[in-house]
Amino acid sequence: MSVKQFSGWSKGVILLALVLVALLLGGWQGWRWWLGAIAPATQATHSGNPPEDAAVQVEIPEGSTAQQIGETLKDKGIIRSTEAWNLWTRWQTLQNRPGSFQAGTYALSPAEPLPAIADQIWRGEVVQNSFTIPEGWTIRQMAEYFEEQGYFPAEEFMAATQDIPRDRFPWLPENLPMLEGFLFPDTYQFAGELTPELAIDQMLRRFEQVALPIYDEGRSPYSFMEWVTLASIVEKEAVVQDERPTIASVFARRLREGIPLAADPTVEYGLGIRQTVEQPLTYAQVRQPSPYNTYINPGLTPTPIAAPGLASLEASLNPGDTEYLFFMARYDGTHIFSRTLAEHEAAKRAVDAELTRQN
Known part of the structure; x- marks a missing residue:
């Protein structure tokens, strides 16, 4: 202006x-x-010292x-x-x-x-800064990123995500405790000072522009909240692009048949941890009660567990039928899909044997 x-x-x-x-x-x-x-207030310097210009x-x-x-x-x-x-x-x-x-x-x-x-x-050649939010990040990861970049403290962002701006974004689900899952992952440009509120508004606006039309135009068996929640779990499980539809279909079949999803990322989210090859989830952790533990709770988690990208949202909108009921991660991003529990147990042994050979 x-x-x-x-x-x-x-x-x-x-x-x-x-x-x-x-x-x-x-x-x-x-x-x-x-x-x-x-004339210029200072002369350009080419020394190794910090430039005055x-x-x-x-x-x-x-x-x-x-x-x-x-x-x-x-x-x-x-x-x-x-x-x-x-x-x-x-x-x-x-x-x-x-x-x-x-x-x-x-x-x-x-x-x-x-x-x-x-x-x-x-x-009007103003400064254009940017920030990038990858697919699959949680609000906590976003908060830590903003703090590391020097924009604002992590806790300020965490607090701001609990203030649900339904006055500006009336499509947000009712009784939403936080904005997890609705802050669209992308690269954003901004000028001037970045605040938690500005970052949140930009990400919600992008979700409104990119993701909301997909749900409005499609015929999904899920409510809006269920769709975003399922997509967030698919996002955390899928690494290889081609596997997203299959993973979404496995989860959809389990939901239809009342079988727990048994998704590791939901347990990690509930416990606030992240498993690695060196430190996988323990049996005690998998059995630890939590609203987000999909090993012991049937159905979806109470809220999304991360920011799903466009591919996961599309794959989760109306997943097709599949013959698979299980999948096992190989630690290289790919999965072994199985039809029966016996096949799944064999896949587990194969992955364990492969990991032992590598070590």
Whole structure:
């Protein structure tokens, strides 16, 4: 949005001011002053030391006048002279240049001459930062990422995800305890300061744009909440793209037949842990009571357990029939699918034997 332009200066007054400056300083001396005033505030350095000409982030608030912008730039060490800035910007007005200075956050270097800096703000070339949320991340992982990137503390994000903005996103399920599963994984651009609320709004808006139409246009046997929850479990189980539909179909068949899903990621989520090849889930952990333990609780988990990507959402919308009831992870991302418990037990022994050979 535009910043207020200065007003009240007639062409005659501005030209008179320029003449007076020249007369006061003396012809050649006045010209030298002007060249020095619009020159870069620092010279570029190519030494191994931190550069004095490094770009500085400068916030131009909405409603700033041209004079206020010049004062901000002088305070930040971006320009040498506010007088030169004012004369330059007034001269630009005389040229009837279309547009105006733009509010926003800018990366400005004191090694750039004053006209180049003014042009950057006039054209609105604001800083564009980005953050990336991969598929399958939990809210906790997102929070830790934002903190590591220096955006805001993890706990602030965690707290913000418990504030359900149904006033702006009325499609969010009722009685949702947190936004797990609805923060769409993607890369997002932003200008200025990133807050938990801004990040959440961007991710919810992307879910609304990308994921919501899939459910609205498809015929799913699941409620909206069930669909996202199933997709989140598929997301955590599937690594190989081609296996997502099969994994979703196995879970769908188990749900229809009342067989527990027995999905390791749900146990991990409930316990707040992550198993590895070196430290797999123990029998005690698999049997530990938790609303998210799908070994001992039939049906889906109370809420999604991660952020499902588009492929998992599509695979989980209306899974097809399958002859499989089981699958066993190979630790390389692929799975062995089995029809019977006997086949599944054989697959387990095969994976254990393979792991023993590798060690």
